[in-house]
Amino acid sequence: MERISLKEVNKSYQNKQILKKLTFDIQGSFGLLGPNGAGKTTLMRILTTLVPADSGEITMNDELSWNNQHVVRSYIGYLPQHFSLYKNVTVVECLLHLAVLKGIKKSKAKEEIDSLLQEVNLQEHKKKKIKQLSGGMLRRVGIAQALLGNPRLLIVDEPTVGLDIEERVRFRNLLRKLGVNRTILISTHIVEDIEMTCDYIGILKQGEIIFTGKKEELKALVAGKIKEELLTMDEADAIQDQVISLKQQEDKCLVRYFVENQEKQQATVSPTIEDAYLYLTRKGE
Amino acid sequence: MTSLRKLDLPFEIKSMGASYYAPFVAILLGIIYVSFSSSADVVRYTSNIVEFVACPFAAWWSMYLFYDYYEDRASEVLFSYPLSPFFHGIMRVTSFFIMFLVAFFILLITITIKHPEISLWDLSILYIPQAILYSYLGFTLMVLSRNIIFPLLILVAYTAMKYWTMGGSMFPLYNVMSFSVDMKVSDEITGLSMQNTIIGVIFAIVGHVIISKRKI
Numbered sequence: 001m002e003r004i005s006l007k008e009v010n011k012s013y014q015n016k017q018i019l020k021k022l023t024f025d026i027q028g029s030f031g032l033l034g035p036n037g038a039g040k041t042t043l044m045r046i047l048t049t050l051v052p053a054d055s056g057e058i059t060m061n062d063e064l065s066w067n068n069q070h071v072v073r074s075y076i077g078y079l080p081q082h083f084s085l086y087k088n089v090t091v092v093e094c095l096l097h098l099a100v101l102k103g104i105k106k107s108k109a110k111e112e113i114d115s116l117l118q119e120v121n122l123q124e125h126k127k128k129k130i131k132q133l134s135g136g137m138l139r140r141v142g143i144a145q146a147l148l149g150n151p152r153l154l155i156v157d158e159p160t161v162g163l164d165i166e167e168r169v170r171f172r173n174l175l176r177k178l179g180v181n182r183t184i185l186i187s188t189h190i191v192e193d194i195e196m197t198c199d200y201i202g203i204l205k206q207g208e209i210i211f212t213g214k215k216e217e218l219k220a221l222v223a224g225k226i227k228e229e230l231l232t233m234d235e236a237d238a239i240q241d242q243v244i245s246l247k248q249q250e251d252k253c254l255v256r257y258f259v260e261n262q263e264k265q266q267a268t269v270s271p272t273i274e275d276a277y278l279y280l281t282r283k284g285e
Numbered sequence: 286m287t288s289l290r291k292l293d294l295p296f297e298i299k300s301m302g303a304s305y306y307a308p309f310v311a312i313l314l315g316i317i318y319v320s321f322s323s324s325a326d327v328v329r330y331t332s333n334i335v336e337f338v339a340c341p342f343a344a345w346w347s348m349y350l351f352y353d354y355y356e357d358r359a360s361e362v363l364f365s366y367p368l369s370p371f372f373h374g375i376m377r378v379t380s381f382f383i384m385f386l387v388a389f390f391i392l393l394i395t396i397t398i399k400h401p402e403i404s405l406w407d408l409s410i411l412y413i414p415q416a417i418l419y420s421y422l423g424f425t426l427m428v429l430s431r432n433i434i435f436p437l438l439i440l441v442a443y444t445a446m447k448y449w450t451m452g453g454s455m456f457p458l459y460n461v462m463s464f465s466v467d468m469k470v471s472d473e474i475t476g477l478s479m480q481n482t483i484i485g486v487i488f489a490i491v492g493h494v495i496i497s498k499r500k501i
Contacts, residue, residue, distance in 0.1 A: 045361075045501065048361075048365040049365065050361060050364055050365060050500050050501050051500070051501070070367055070369075071367075073365060073366060073367040073368075074367040076365065078361075078362065078365040079362075080358075080361040080362060082358050082361070083362065084357045084358065084359070085353045085357050085359030085362065085363075086300045086353055086357075086359070087300075087353075087357065088299060088300050088301070088302040089296070089299050089300050093296065093299070097293055097296045098362075098366075100291055100293060101291055101363070101366050101368060102366055102367065103291070103367060142362075145362065
């Protein structure tokens with residue numbers, strides 16, 4: 001599997017620094033988490049060669065440099081946050097055209113498209129026009145086009161935005177499956193997307209990487225720091241800066257919150273990715 | 286050469302939908318007028334139709350080729366593919382311009398058949414440079430604005446103002462049109478045609494630079 005290394009990558013727009021000296025490795029199924037405006041989409045666009053970095057270096061397996069844009073493009077498959085194109089043509093026609101644009105011969109492309117449509121479960125809808133597809137189906141066409149040519153690196157930006165619950169689950173399962181034998185980078189602000197699909201996690205906050213590592217390593221950061229108990233609304237309000245989640249239970253609330261002092265830590269619960277993410281992103285605010 | 290093989294005109298045509306047929310409708314109306322008009326001023330009116338209606342339609346496909354790119358935001362996907370900016374821009378636009386020229390020539394040939402005193406050579410020198418200019422102007426305005434309405438409005442406003450003022454000082458902007466009444470070439474018109482061609486090439490280069498520098 002491929003390893004993408006970023007070294008001191010910087011990017012500014014109109015005197016505002018969006019990415020600050022990013023240095024980390026992307027490998028396996030890698031989830032990039034961060035609040036809106038953290039710089040995730042900018043980073044995706046740099047990795048897909050759509051915008052250049054101001055400085056720094058990006059390489060694949062320490063060999064291929066991102067300065068070699070044309071070659072890099074032939075190694076990546078990209079599904080952006082907003083995917084919609086060629087509304088007047090059918091799914092198959094669209095994919096066939098995109099395959100040719102990617103440099104796949106038409107005869108070979110037909111076979112590949114057939115197997116990709118199976119993989120993304122769109123065989124039944126292959127003769128439908130793009131404008132007739134639901135949001136979830138469109139995302140699946142998007143992933144199929146990204147997979148054309150069997151790219152070494154698959155980049156997916158905000159995979160489940162705009163999908164209903166059922167489609168979300170189906171799409172996450174698909175991403176999980178796709179990440180088994182290839183390097184896949186998923187950028188999102190939805191923690192469940194990462195929890196279900198990725199082994200490695202990076203957290204981006206205000207243009208800086210504040211964590212990279214395995215899921216378990218992220219959870220370990222907040223082990224012993226999460227508590228869950230029934231509190232009144234007034235009690236919950238008193239610790240609102242520490243609250244992770246609230247669930248109404250009759251006249252009280254089941255409150256999940258961070259604890260910092262030792263005595264309370266004795267009755268803590270096992271942490272989730274969301275707990276760790278909130279802990280890191282709230283730190284210093 | 287590899288890029289040339291990736292050109293898929295039937296697909297591009299299909300993806301444009303009904304919008305693809307607009308230039309043909311304009312040219313067909315021109316052909317019908319030339320074939321059936323018996324007005325005393327038929328040559329002058331025909332010249333107006335060619336200059337103010339047919340030639341500006343050379344910009345139509347140059348703009349609609351980028352409708353999916355910018356209005357549907359497909360540019361983010363398509364520019365991540367291993368394709369050059371030259372392919373996305375000049376190559377696609379020029380291939381559709383050649384298609385426009387084929388239809389346009391049918392109109393010009395119809396004119397020479399109906400009016401044998403007018404030569405096809407003169408018509409080509411008069412009007413093809415205008416079509417070149419409009420085609421690449423449409424391309425440049427589209428990649429600059431990334432919005433189909435802006436270039437359409439500019440072109441409609443420009444041709445309408447030029448028609449009403451007939452190139453007069455009321456609208457003191459460069460005259461693409463020759464305002465010819467006899468459809469014959471003179472030294473002045475040859476100079477205008479050369480200028481139009483050069484400006485067309487400049488627009489093509491500007492569009493190419495924009496598409497190379499700014500992908501999304």
